[in-house]
Amino acid sequence: MKITQIAGFLGCGKTTFLLKLSQVLRGNNERKIALVVNEIGEIPVDGKIMEESDMQVKDIGGGCICCEVATTFAKTLSGLYRAFKPDHVLVEPTGVAVPHQVKLAAKMGRRDAKLSMGPAIVLFDATRPAELLDMDMLGQLVTTQIKDADILAISKVDAVDAAEAEDSAERIRKFNTTADIVHLSSFKNLGIKQLSQRIIDWKE
Numbered sequence: 001m002k003i004t005q006i007a008g009f010l011g012c013g014k015t016t017f018l019l020k021l022s023q024v025l026r027g028n029n030e031r032k033i034a035l036v037v038n039e040i041g042e043i044p045v046d047g048k049i050m051e052e053s054d055m056q057v058k059d060i061g062g063g064c065i066c067c068e069v070a071t072t073f074a075k076t077l078s079g080l081y082r083a084f085k086p087d088h089v090l091v092e093p094t095g096v097a098v099p100h101q102v103k104l105a106a107k108m109g110r111r112d113a114k115l116s117m118g119p120a121i122v123l124f125d126a127t128r129p130a131e132l133l134d135m136d137m138l139g140q141l142v143t144t145q146i147k148d149a150d151i152l153a154i155s156k157v158d159a160v161d162a163a164e165a166e167d168s169a170e171r172i173r174k175f176n177t178t179a180d181i182v183h184l185s186s187f188k189n190l191g192i193k194q195l196s197q198r199i200i201d202w203k204e
C-alpha cells in the first residue's frame with residue numbers, strides 16, 4: 001500500500017487534482033485507490049465531493065494529521081489496509097500541513113500495516129506567486145512545504161502565460177534544487193498522466 005500526499009497551501013487546487021489523479025491511477029480498475037482527506041474543522045467538506053468519485057474515502061477532521069491527529073491518521077491507514085487493501089492511498093492534508101511531518105505520521109501506520117511511502121507532491125499556485133512567497137508568515141510556511149517536496153507541481157498553468165509559469169518555477173527552484181518540477185492544469189488534464197506514472201514508479 002503506497003502512501004502519496006498531495007500538499008500545498010489553501011486554494012492551490014489540491015482537491016480537483018486529487019480527483020483527476022485518482023481516476024488516472026485507477027485506470028480500468030487495474031488498481032484500488034483510497035483517498036484520505038484532512039480538514040482542520042470539525043466537519044470535513046472536501047470528502048463529500050470526493051465520495052462522488054466512487055472510491056474509498058476517509059475523512060479526518062478536528063486537527064492536522066501531522067500533529068494533533070497523527071495517531072488517528074495512522075489508525076486510518078491501518079484500517080484501510082485491513083478492510084480495503086488499496087494499492088495506493090492518496091492523502092490530502094490541510095493547506096497548512098508540513099509534508100515531512102505528514103510522512104512521519106504515516107509511517108506510524110507501519111506497526112499494523114505493510115505500507116511504503118510514495119512522493120510528497122506539493123502544488124504551487126502559478127496565479128499568485130508573490131502572495132505565497134513574499135508575505136512573512138505565509139511565505140515561511142509555503143517555503144517549508146516546497147523544501148519538503150519530492151515533486152513540485154506548478155498548478156493552474158492554464159490561467160497564466162508561459163513566462164509567468166516559468167517565473168513560478170524559477171522562484172520555487174531556489175528553495176528546492178532536487179525536486180522534479182511539473183507544470184499542472186487539472187482543468188486541461190496537463191501533467192496528470194505524468195504524475196500518475198511517477199507515483200506508480202516511485203521507490204522509497
